[in-house]
Amino acid sequence: MTAPVALVYGVAVAGAATARALAARGYTVLLADDAPTPERHAVAAELGTELIECPDVAAIEHLLASVDLVAPAPGVPETHAVVVAATTAGVPVRTEIDLAYEWEQQRPGGPRPMIAITGTDGKTTTTMMVAALMNAAGVRTEAVGNTDLPLIDALDLDVDAFAVECSSFRLAFTEQFRAEAAIWLNLAPDHQNWHRSMQSYEAAKANVWRHQRATDAAIGWVDDATVMHQLDAAPGRHITFGMHSGTYRVTGEGDGRMLCGPDGPFASVASLRRRFPHDITNALAASAACIESGLLAPEAVDAGLAAFEVPHHRIEPIGDRNGVAWYNDSKATSPHAALTAIRSFDSIVLIAGGRNKGLDLASLATEAQRIRAVVAVGEAAAEVEAAFAGARPVVRADSMAEAVAAADSLAHAGDVVLLSPACASFDWYPSGGYPARGADFRAQFELLDARVSR
Numbered sequence: 001m002t003a004p005v006a007l008v009y010g011v012a013v014a015g016a017a018t019a020r021a022l023a024a025r026g027y028t029v030l031l032a033d034d035a036p037t038p039e040r041h042a043v044a045a046e047l048g049t050e051l052i053e054c055p056d057v058a059a060i061e062h063l064l065a066s067v068d069l070v071a072p073a074p075g076v077p078e079t080h081a082v083v084v085a086a087t088t089a090g091v092p093v094r095t096e097i098d099l100a101y102e103w104e105q106q107r108p109g110g111p112r113p114m115i116a117i118t119g120t121d122g123k124t125t126t127t128m129m130v131a132a133l134m135n136a137a138g139v140r141t142e143a144v145g146n147t148d149l150p151l152i153d154a155l156d157l158d159v160d161a162f163a164v165e166c167s168s169f170r171l172a173f174t175e176q177f178r179a180e181a182a183i184w185l186n187l188a189p190d191h192q193n194w195h196r197s198m199q200s201y202e203a204a205k206a207n208v209w210r211h212q213r214a215t216d217a218a219i220g221w222v223d224d225a226t227v228m229h230q231l232d233a234a235p236g237r238h239i240t241f242g243m244h245s246g247t248y249r250v251t252g253e254g255d256g257r258m259l260c261g262p263d264g265p266f267a268s269v270a271s272l273r274r275r276f277p278h279d280i281t282n283a284l285a286a287s288a289a290c291i292e293s294g295l296l297a298p299e300a301v302d303a304g305l306a307a308f309e310v311p312h313h314r315i316e317p318i319g320d321r322n323g324v325a326w327y328n329d330s331k332a333t334s335p336h337a338a339l340t341a342i343r344s345f346d347s348i349v350l351i352a353g354g355r356n357k358g359l360d361l362a363s364l365a366t367e368a369q370r371i372r373a374v375v376a377v378g379e380a381a382a383e384v385e386a387a388f389a390g391a392r393p394v395v396r397a398d399s400m401a402e403a404v405a406a407a408d409s410l411a412h413a414g415d416v417v418l419l420s421p422a423c424a425s426f427d428w429y430p431s432g433g434y435p436a437r438g439a440d441f442r443a444q445f446e447l448l449d450a451r452v453s454r
């Protein structure tokens with residue numbers, strides 16, 4: 001029998017993992033990439049194939065004539081020629097999490113349960129929180145998907161369950177992927193450089209619930225109208241969460257506030273190491289998924305919340321200087337994410353900008369009353385400046401060192417300096433992404449005293 005042939009398009013972390021997994025399961029693997037590197041050529045050599053560099057439309061169509069499926073890497077947009085041509089030709093398009101889910105169903109001894117997490121913002125933190133809650137209770141759980149570890153790479157791990165971070169890129173083409181509990185946190189404009197439209201983006205997110213069974217839990221944020229509209233059509237059990245209402249909500253006042261589920265209070269808000277409003281709603285969502293999946297008893301949640309540490313680059317305090325608190329929120333790569341951080345403080349010097357993802361930055365100025373001044377950076381500096389024109393003073397900076405120095409000079413005692421860029425980082429940090437931007441911000445803050453004393 002002839003081996004099936006798969007075309008993996010894009011050979012970075014997820015693409016390379018997918019290519020290796022397909023080859024291990026008997027596929028003949030073809031590789032193509034729009035940004036070939038020595039590392040990607042090395043993957044091709046490892047698999048005994050070649051890396052086809054930057055094929056044009058005709059070359060892609062020729063490739064598709066000989067393959068049984070196309071596995072685009074998450075960075076390959078749905079408007080890319082390979083996706084368009086495969087769809088037109090009727091060649092199946094499969095994502096990393098969809099293939100991984102199919103193979104997990106064939107696992108000797110049966111598939112392990114999955115909890116899925118999607119949303120415009122908060123996915124990574126909530127995914128890590130789910131894994132932390134489960135691990136604290138003795139349920140060995142790996143955080144996978146849109147993380148450093150693709151789900152397809154985690155199938156051979158000795159674990160009991162998976163917490164799967166599901167970006168719209170990974171959900172867009174799913175035909176099988178299902179989770180016993182699936183969280184949809186929120187929806188706001190994002191990734192319009194990847195999707196054809198907001199409708200396409202929303203439809204991709206909705207796939208997190210699409211294949212659920214009636215016994216599964218579909219969990220949505222009660223305060224997001226789009227999420228609630230999609231929840232109405234979800235085949236699973238409808239579970240909601242929210243600060244003041246929902247199946248899972250907060251009860252009580254002040255230090256006595258409790259996370260409450262359908263059977264009553266189960267954990268103290270005070271157990272959370274950080275308690276911004278979105279931290280609390282993330283905790284409600286994570287708790288709901290762990291409990292409603294049947295994987296965790298309600299009384300086991302509190303200890304896991306107490307042990308959970310918020311990941312770096314998410315409204316992360318990095319220090320104080322002259323009565324001003326400095327926060328690194330480099331992970332905020334959309335206006336919606338930046339507004340979440342901005343609403344957490346009352347008087348801010350905001351550092352914003354970078355590479356815009358096709359989004360309208362004007363919404364940042366809806367919270368201008370919380371902002372003293374703005375430092376605009378990166379490719380989108382002019383757009384940031386335009387957003388705040390006539391509302392707040394804006395200065396431009398051409399490097400992170402300049403941005404930090406400018407923010408330091410603009411801030412008053414009692415203010416917060418907040419790096420919350422509302423844009424991607426690949427203009428200034430093409431290989432390191434938002435972690436490199438956050439690390440540079442911290443480094444330049446730590447150098448402030450040395451620069452000032454010269």
